[in-house]
Amino acid sequence: MKRTYDTGIDTNKIELAVNVGTVGTAYTSVYLSRSGGQNSKIDESNEDSGSIKNTIIGEAKQVRAGYLIIRTTVDFSNIDKEKWQSEAEKIIVKYYLDGGFSGNQVYNYDTDDVDIVLNGKVVVITKPIELT
Amino acid sequence: MKKIYLIIVFFILAGKNAWSQSKEIKADTITLKELEIPNSPAFILLDQTPSTIERPSSSKAFALSILNSFQDSNGIPKNYAVDFTPFWFFKHPNMTSLKYAGYNVENKKQRVFGNIERASISFAFITTNDTLTQKTINNLSIGLRFNLISIRSKQDIKDIIKANSDLIKSIRERDDRLNNFVDISLAATNPTLYHLKVKEFYAQDREKENSEEKLKDILARKSVFAIDGAIGYNKFYLDNKFSNGHFGRFGAWLTLNYSWHIDKNANGKNYFNLYAIGRYLSDGTSISNGEYQKQNFYDFGGKAEFEFKKISLAYEYIYRDSSNSNTFRSNGLLKYKISDNLLLTGAFGKNFGSNNNLISMLGINWGLSTGTEKATAKEPK
Numbered sequence: 001m002k003r004t005y006d007t008g009i010d011t012n013k014i015e016l017a018v019n020v021g022t023v024g025t026a027y028t029s030v031y032l033s034r035s036g037g038q039n040s041k042i043d044e045s046n047e048d049s050g051s052i053k054n055t056i057i058g059e060a061k062q063v064r065a066g067y068l069i070i071r072t073t074v075d076f077s078n079i080d081k082e083k084w085q086s087e088a089e090k091i092i093v094k095y096y097l098d099g100g101f102s103g104n105q106v107y108n109y110d111t112d113d114v115d116i117v118l119n120g121k122v123v124v125i126t127k128p129i130e131l132t
Numbered sequence: 133m134k135k136i137y138l139i140i141v142f143f144i145l146a147g148k149n150a151w152s153q154s155k156e157i158k159a160d161t162i163t164l165k166e167l168e169i170p171n172s173p174a175f176i177l178l179d180q181t182p183s184t185i186e187r188p189s190s191s192k193a194f195a196l197s198i199l200n201s202f203q204d205s206n207g208i209p210k211n212y213a214v215d216f217t218p219f220w221f222f223k224h225p226n227m228t229s230l231k232y233a234g235y236n237v238e239n240k241k242q243r244v245f246g247n248i249e250r251a252s253i254s255f256a257f258i259t260t261n262d263t264l265t266q267k268t269i270n271n272l273s274i275g276l277r278f279n280l281i282s283i284r285s286k287q288d289i290k291d292i293i294k295a296n297s298d299l300i301k302s303i304r305e306r307d308d309r310l311n312n313f314v315d316i317s318l319a320a321t322n323p324t325l326y327h328l329k330v331k332e333f334y335a336q337d338r339e340k341e342n343s344e345e346k347l348k349d350i351l352a353r354k355s356v357f358a359i360d361g362a363i364g365y366n367k368f369y370l371d372n373k374f375s376n377g378h379f380g381r382f383g384a385w386l387t388l389n390y391s392w393h394i395d396k397n398a399n400g401k402n403y404f405n406l407y408a409i410g411r412y413l414s415d416g417t418s419i420s421n422g423e424y425q426k427q428n429f430y431d432f433g434g435k436a437e438f439e440f441k442k443i444s445l446a447y448e449y450i451y452r453d454s455s456n457s458n459t460f461r462s463n464g465l466l467k468y469k470i471s472d473n474l475l476l477t478g479a480f481g482k483n484f485g486s487n488n489n490l491i492s493m494l495g496i497n498w499g500l501s502t503g504t505e506k507a508t509a510k511e512p513k
Contacts, residue, residue, distance in 0.1 A: 021228075025347070044304070069319050117334035
């Protein structure tokens with residue numbers, strides 16, 4: 001489900017952070033999709049976790065009228081197969097946006113953002129946030 | 133035999149019913165699996181296990197243990213224990229795969245106390261007969277078990293970090309391939325098509341299973357050194373009367389374990405294990421002048437065990453110190469994994485005390501365990 005964040009005046013620096021909590025192995029990539037079909041990967045998680053610490057995604061005038069799309073992939077091959085499906089339901093992903101007119105906002109993912117694939121071993125969560 | 137089958141079916145159905153009432157759980161499948169049944173503290177407290185010294189096996193969300201001894205004349209199991217691990221029923225906002233594996237990325241050290249959060253709680257129901265009065269004794273026990281300290285070898289930690297890194301690299305590469313397959317902006321402009329495409333991609337892009345199973349194999353390796361703790365409380369009832377309830381036992385114990393990996397294959401299952409145990413036990417089951425009396429015991433002992441993939445052989449000795457008299461337990465143990473679903477256990481030796489102290493046990497353990505399945509995952513055809 002698409003969410004909206006009001007970026008405010010042109011010079012506002014928009015910040016993003018992503019927190020992922022799961023026993024599975026997680027990877028997060030962040031994309032900025034601008035009108036006209038131009039997509040660019042602006043950040044990604046490292047080998048420590050699927051989380052991303054505070055990062056400036058750009059000034060309001062640069063990101064406005066675009067979409068922030070955050071995709072988290074969780075792989076459960078490190079735990080028993082019997083736990084895949086229940087752990088899929090326990091994944092926590094929180095998206096923190098700050099710096100704009102909307103101030104500090106926290107978003108969660110919605111059920112329609114989730115794709116469970118490979119018999120439950122992999123879960124893909126894609127969160128689009130419209131930047132206005 | 134029919135009765136045994138009926139009991140098995142009963143527990144499967146009872147388990148299904150119980151889980152279906154929980155919002156967290158939908159037990160579409162309860163599988164007979166991973167036979168290393170947790171030897172519940174609730175069992176151990178009453179000396180109803182072949183071995184007093186046990187190391188917790190991998191934590192399951194829920195496990196039902198049944199110990200059926202061939203010595204039971206009618207063949208119906210009388211001893212049951214339910215183990216569950218609360219960790220698997222809650223969300224963990226700050227959990228990561230490395231943290232779960234026992235490694236702290238912030239200080240780059242092992243999380244030696246990290247398994248405490250995976251403590252398990254057990255309940256046991258054990259039926260015995262009083263040897264003097266021949267009355268039926270129903271025991272109810274509750275137990276808590278936890279891994280206090282777990283230290284892996286440096287090589288295992290290196291292997292965990294590398295396997296985790298390889299897995300993330302593999303996920304990242306797949307993420308890039310997914311980008312080539314579907315325009316990410318569709319997630320915002322046409323989410324229905326986007327999610328169809330994601331499923332289609334994964335159906336086509338089957339990963340290399342071997343590399344991704346690596347991390348789980350490494351996690352299955354035993355810690356070099358571990359300290360496990362357990363607490364148990366028991367109450368017993370005579371003659372099936374609630375009013376005849378008495379305090380049975382309370383016990384708290386620590387087990388130290390050192391494991392040598394004696395296998396050329398790093399992921400092999402052959403170990404030589406040494407254990408040491410210290411236990412405090414308050415026992416209220418002895419009768420003096422027609423009254424139940426409390427006695428305090430202090431147990432100290434050890435166990436040496438050869439553990440192979442299918443079979444394990446062990447000897448244990450425990451010395452019991454009490455104010456009245458000192459005694460010991462000394463016995464040999466054999467476990468044989470008949471199949472993934474059945475474990476044959478045998479023990480022979482001397483139990484504590486001077487009367488009725490023969491340990492002669494041959495039985496079958498089987499376990500019912502489940503994760504907490506709920507979501508249904510279907511691949512697109």
